[in-house]
Amino acid sequence: MITLINNFKQHLFMCVNFVWVLIRLCYIHVKKIILFRKSRDLYGGIECISMKTSKSSSRLEYIPIPKKIFILVDDIIVLQKKIIVDVGQSVLLGQVLSLGYKHIAPIHSPVSGIVTKISQKKYNFFLNKRFSIINIRSDGKDTKIDSILMSNYKKFSPDEIIQLIYNSGVVGLGGAGFLSSKKLQYSIGNAHTLVVNAAESEPYITSDDCLIRNFAQEVIQGCQIIVWILKIKCVLIAIEDDKNIAYIKIKKEIKAFPNYKIYKIKRIYPSGSSKQLIKILFNKEVPLGKHSTSLGIVVFNVSTIFSIKRAVINGEPLIERIVTLSDRRLSYQKNILVRVGTPINYILKKCNINYKDNSVVIGGPITGLIIDDLSFPILKTSNNILCLELNFMDNRLESPCIRCTACSRTCPMRLLPEQLYFYSKSFDHNKSREYHINECIECGICEQVCPSNIPLLRYFRKEKLKLNEIIFKENMSKKFKKLFVSRQSRLNSSGLINENIIYSSNNLDRVLDKKVVCNTDIEYITIEKSQFMRKKELEESIARAKLKRNIE
Numbered sequence: 001m002i003t004l005i006n007n008f009k010q011h012l013f014m015c016v017n018f019v020w021v022l023i024r025l026c027y028i029h030v031k032k033i034i035l036f037r038k039s040r041d042l043y044g045g046i047e048c049i050s051m052k053t054s055k056s057s058s059r060l061e062y063i064p065i066p067k068k069i070f071i072l073v074d075d076i077i078v079l080q081k082k083i084i085v086d087v088g089q090s091v092l093l094g095q096v097l098s099l100g101y102k103h104i105a106p107i108h109s110p111v112s113g114i115v116t117k118i119s120q121k122k123y124n125f126f127l128n129k130r131f132s133i134i135n136i137r138s139d140g141k142d143t144k145i146d147s148i149l150m151s152n153y154k155k156f157s158p159d160e161i162i163q164l165i166y167n168s169g170v171v172g173l174g175g176a177g178f179l180s181s182k183k184l185q186y187s188i189g190n191a192h193t194l195v196v197n198a199a200e201s202e203p204y205i206t207s208d209d210c211l212i213r214n215f216a217q218e219v220i221q222g223c224q225i226i227v228w229i230l231k232i233k234c235v236l237i238a239i240e241d242d243k244n245i246a247y248i249k250i251k252k253e254i255k256a257f258p259n260y261k262i263y264k265i266k267r268i269y270p271s272g273s274s275k276q277l278i279k280i281l282f283n284k285e286v287p288l289g290k291h292s293t294s295l296g297i298v299v300f301n302v303s304t305i306f307s308i309k310r311a312v313i314n315g316e317p318l319i320e321r322i323v324t325l326s327d328r329r330l331s332y333q334k335n336i337l338v339r340v341g342t343p344i345n346y347i348l349k350k351c352n353i354n355y356k357d358n359s360v361v362i363g364g365p366i367t368g369l370i371i372d373d374l375s376f377p378i379l380k381t382s383n384n385i386l387c388l389e390l391n392f393m394d395n396r397l398e399s400p401c402i403r404c405t406a407c408s409r410t411c412p413m414r415l416l417p418e419q420l421y422f423y424s425k426s427f428d429h430n431k432s433r434e435y436h437i438n439e440c441i442e443c444g445i446c447e448q449v450c451p452s453n454i455p456l457l458r459y460f461r462k463e464k465l466k467l468n469e470i471i472f473k474e475n476m477s478k479k480f481k482k483l484f485v486s487r488q489s490r491l492n493s494s495g496l497i498n499e500n501i502i503y504s505s506n507n508l509d510r511v512l513d514k515k516v517v518c519n520t521d522i523e524y525i526t527i528e529k530s531q532f533m534r535k536k537e538l539e540e541s542i543a544r545a546k547l548k549r550n551i552e
């Protein structure tokens with residue numbers, strides 16, 4: 001009897017233990033799932049139909065090199081006299097056409113041939129931005145210039161590699177076009193984790209998917225270069241859950257590296273934006289006005305990493321990129337390797353697309369621009385060409401805002417787009433700055449969900465440009481005022497001050513206006529323009545005074 005009771009006790013104990021272990025296992029598993037879900041929660045965003053065909057990503061197509069290449073050069077480069085080729089000059093493939101300046105990278109010739117013309121053009125669809133265009137006639141030989149490469153990059157210092165990346169004209173290819181060398185420089189000593197952004201969340205675009213499928217090994221080599229430069233401890237590759245082939249290819253390549261991990265993320269737009277990607281992967285928010293390096297994380301787009309590898313190991317400057325070409329109904333979708341500067345009408349012609357029946361969007365369907373000039377060339381940041389039926393957008397007439405708040409509920413940056421819209425429209429720059437317009441990542445979601453068809457993104461882009469211009473002027477003003485004050489105090493202390501010269505702040509601003517020849521980005525304030533503006537302001541105030549006098 002006692003043995004029976006003992007046996008029963010033993011069995012009961014084992015059963016309780018078993019159930020307890022089972023409950024614990026379930027608890028840990030459920031907690032993991034909850035945490036996993038929670039960490040992948042993204043505020044706002046929209047789920048779009050992907051409009052991507054797997055077939056298009058598997059094959060990379062090539063088109064013949066065009067006879068005419070148009071290289072767009074920012075106007076500021078011309079003002080700073082950074083173009084180093086002349087009309088009639090022969091150029092080789094990879095030869096520098098213009099030097100870099102501040103945030104603008106050097107530009108290289110994508111073909112060998114002759115510079116036939118350097119002209120200027122303003123593109124209305126590109127927020128009225130004015131460019132200088134270097135026209136090159138290709139000789140079809142692709143004669144390369146001797147290049148510097150660092151195939152054994154571990155023998156060089158990080159600074160030397162970064163300099164080579166800068167000299168190769170590598171910029172962020174995910175859209176922003178930020179100098180990769182600057183990003184690397186900022187991240188030295190600040191970053192412990194590298195995030196490889198392979199999430200192309202915008203519909204239709206499959207260029208990164210195609211790149212991974214065809215060049216996975218080179219992408220990992222590029223990662224290794226960044227790991228070496230920044231002394232990175234951990235590499236996370238983020239890829240969308242519908243890119244299985246690319247996922248398998250990367251997984252195979254990273255087997256030998258224990259500090260590399262690949263994550264599948266949910267396909268939601270804009271998960272490809274770096275701040276959103278950090279939120280998804282780490283459940284951390286990048287502080288307002290700061291970069292991801294403030295959290296010890298550096299994010300690089302997969303195409304940028306590939307370009308870094310090509311620059312360092314192969315000595316190739318950034319002169320070509322993969323571009324997705326598709327139409328709205330997906331009757332065709334392909335990925336083509338295109339030289340920078342190739343005109344869009346040439347690409348369409350070579351792909352047998354009747355471009356006269358189409359409106360063409362450069363960039364994704366949400367953030368892209370409808371171009372009105374098909375000779376517009378491919379830029380380093382152009383990843384997609386989308387053909388729409390002619391007049392497809394004509395029925396989208398803008399109507400007044402009805403304050404439905406759909407835009408603010410979907411904004412991934414938790415901004416108030418309806419407020420920003422009113423401030424941008426009324427040129428209230430202080431208010432739009434107060435409402436953090438500079439934090440807008442230009443994802444275009446607000447515009448997509450707006451029932452009034454308000455082109456919000458266009459308003460915000462214009463406003464941001466204007467604000468940049470104001471901030472630039474303010475900074476210059478502060479700098480010159482500081483110089484002026486220190487000069488005055490120097491003169492004061494040496495007893496050399498000329499009492500007859502009195503600089504009022506107005507006078508000083510005028511002096512500064514003449515010194516500020518151009519702004520940072522888009523629209524340039526020339527001396528003529530500032531004089532014209534002042535004249536206009538004067539005429540307006542005279543008219544106002546006359547009107548007031550008449551009323552009285």
Ligand code: SF4
Nearest residue numbers: 411440441443444446
């Ligand atoms: S475009 Fe800017 S304001 Fe609009 S949803 Fe995106 S981040 Fe928000």
Ligand code: SF4
Nearest residue numbers: 401402404405407450
């Ligand atoms: S979605 Fe459009 S209509 Fe609605 S509040 Fe925003 S801007 Fe106004």
